[in-house]
Amino acid sequence: MEHMEPRPIPTTMTTMFEYDYATNEADLRRLYENAKRDQWNASKDIPWKEPGTADGRVIADELIDIYGSPLWERLSEAQRVELNRRIAAWRLSTLMYGEQGAMLACSQLVDVVEGADHKFFQATQVMDEARHNEVLDRYLTERLGIRYGMPKNERDLFDSILTESRWYLKTIALQLVAETFAVALFKMMGESARDPVLGEVCKRVLQDESRHMGFGMLSLPRVVAEASETERRELEDYTCFALEKTLTGFFPAEAYQDLGFSPAEMDEIRRYRRETAASNDFAPFRKYFRKDMHSSMVQNLARIGLLSDRVRPRLERLGITLPAR
Ligand SMILES: [Fe+2]
Numbered sequence: 001m002e003h004m005e006p007r008p009i010p011t012t013m014t015t016m017f018e019y020d021y022a023t024n025e026a027d028l029r030r031l032y033e034n035a036k037r038d039q040w041n042a043s044k045d046i047p048w049k050e051p052g053t054a055d056g057r058v059i060a061d062e063l064i065d066i067y068g069s070p071l072w073e074r075l076s077e078a079q080r081v082e083l084n085r086r087i088a089a090w091r092l093s094t095l096m097y098g099e100q101g102a103m104l105a106c107s108q109l110v111d112v113v114e115g116a117d118h119k120f121f122q123a124t125q126v127m128d129e130a131r132h133n134e135v136l137d138r139y140l141t142e143r144l145g146i147r148y149g150m151p152k153n154e155r156d157l158f159d160s161i162l163t164e165s166r167w168y169l170k171t172i173a174l175q176l177v178a179e180t181f182a183v184a185l186f187k188m189m190g191e192s193a194r195d196p197v198l199g200e201v202c203k204r205v206l207q208d209e210s211r212h213m214g215f216g217m218l219s220l221p222r223v224v225a226e227a228s229e230t231e232r233r234e235l236e237d238y239t240c241f242a243l244e245k246t247l248t249g250f251f252p253a254e255a256y257q258d259l260g261f262s263p264a265e266m267d268e269i270r271r272y273r274r275e276t277a278a279s280n281d282f283a284p285f286r287k288y289f290r291k292d293m294h295s296s297m298v299q300n301l302a303r304i305g306l307l308s309d310r311v312r313p314r315l316e317r318l319g320i321t322l323p324a325r
């Protein structure tokens with residue numbers, strides 16, 4: 001596994017020192033209470049000793065883009081298992097960097113937000129994301145022994161989130177867009193996991209995610225409602241930027257390359273991916289993932305008040321089907 005040096009990201013933000021600790025927003029305070037109650041411990045609550053599958057598969061083969069294609073048919077059983085493990089490692093690595101980014105962003109949010117309810121809740125999310133980072137790192141290290149680098153679009157997204165000084169833009173990109181995507185991905189991987197330990201890891205992470213998205217759902221509608229026309233456009237543009245970075249550029253090319261696919265075969269993989277996307281002929285799990293992720297994204301944007309006429313066509317360009325009005 002390659003070792004990567006920490007990457008410095010210079011930031012300027014204003015820390016708000018709070019003097020009033022009374023409950024002002026009961027719903028947010030309840031999320032904070034739930035977070036304290038529902039902490040789990042990656043060292044104790046995951047059955048790390050449980051054996052994996054006899055054939056070495058981690059996820060269902062159906063989650064692999066080329067599953068069922070002529071390329072897939074040409075692979076030996078050993079190569080299929082190897083690809084299965086590498087694709088799982090690629091996706092989990094991506095999620096793991098997302099957890100690191102989320103932890104850092106929430107630690108900034110503790111400083112930047114106003115009000116004890118907001119600060120206390122963010123402090124719990126810092127701890128949640130640390131545990132997620134820890135549990136995915138341990139899974140990759142102990143169960144797979146493979147990890148991949150951080151994809152460029154994900155790095156761009158987090159660089160932007162971490163250098164943005166306004167809390168509500170961080171929250172839009174993190175607790176609304178990135179976490180809606182991550183939840184759908186964890187659900188798909190958890191439900192289709194072949195390795196029982198992966199199933200347990202995903203289940204545990206998902207328990208915390210509803211609180212994180214809850215923060216966005218509770219805190220953002222007011223910001224959107226009170227925004228001026230100019231501010232509103234900025235909120236919409238930032239939402240679309242986060243969506244574009246989150247939904248594109250997540251192709252596990254390195255995992256395929258490590259299996260020795262030639263450049264011509266890589267083109268074939270990309271073509272097959274595009275064609276199945278266009279014909280909407282996905283394997284059931286991936287089809288469900290897209291539907292699940294797209295519909296929760298649309299629902300959440302609508303609830304916050306961001307599904308405007310400017311945003312709708314940009315969502316459609318990303319392949320998201322919108323409900324008729
Ligand atoms: Fe997380």
Ligand SMILES: [Fe+2]
Binds near residue numbers: 102129208209212
């Ligand atoms: Fe989260």
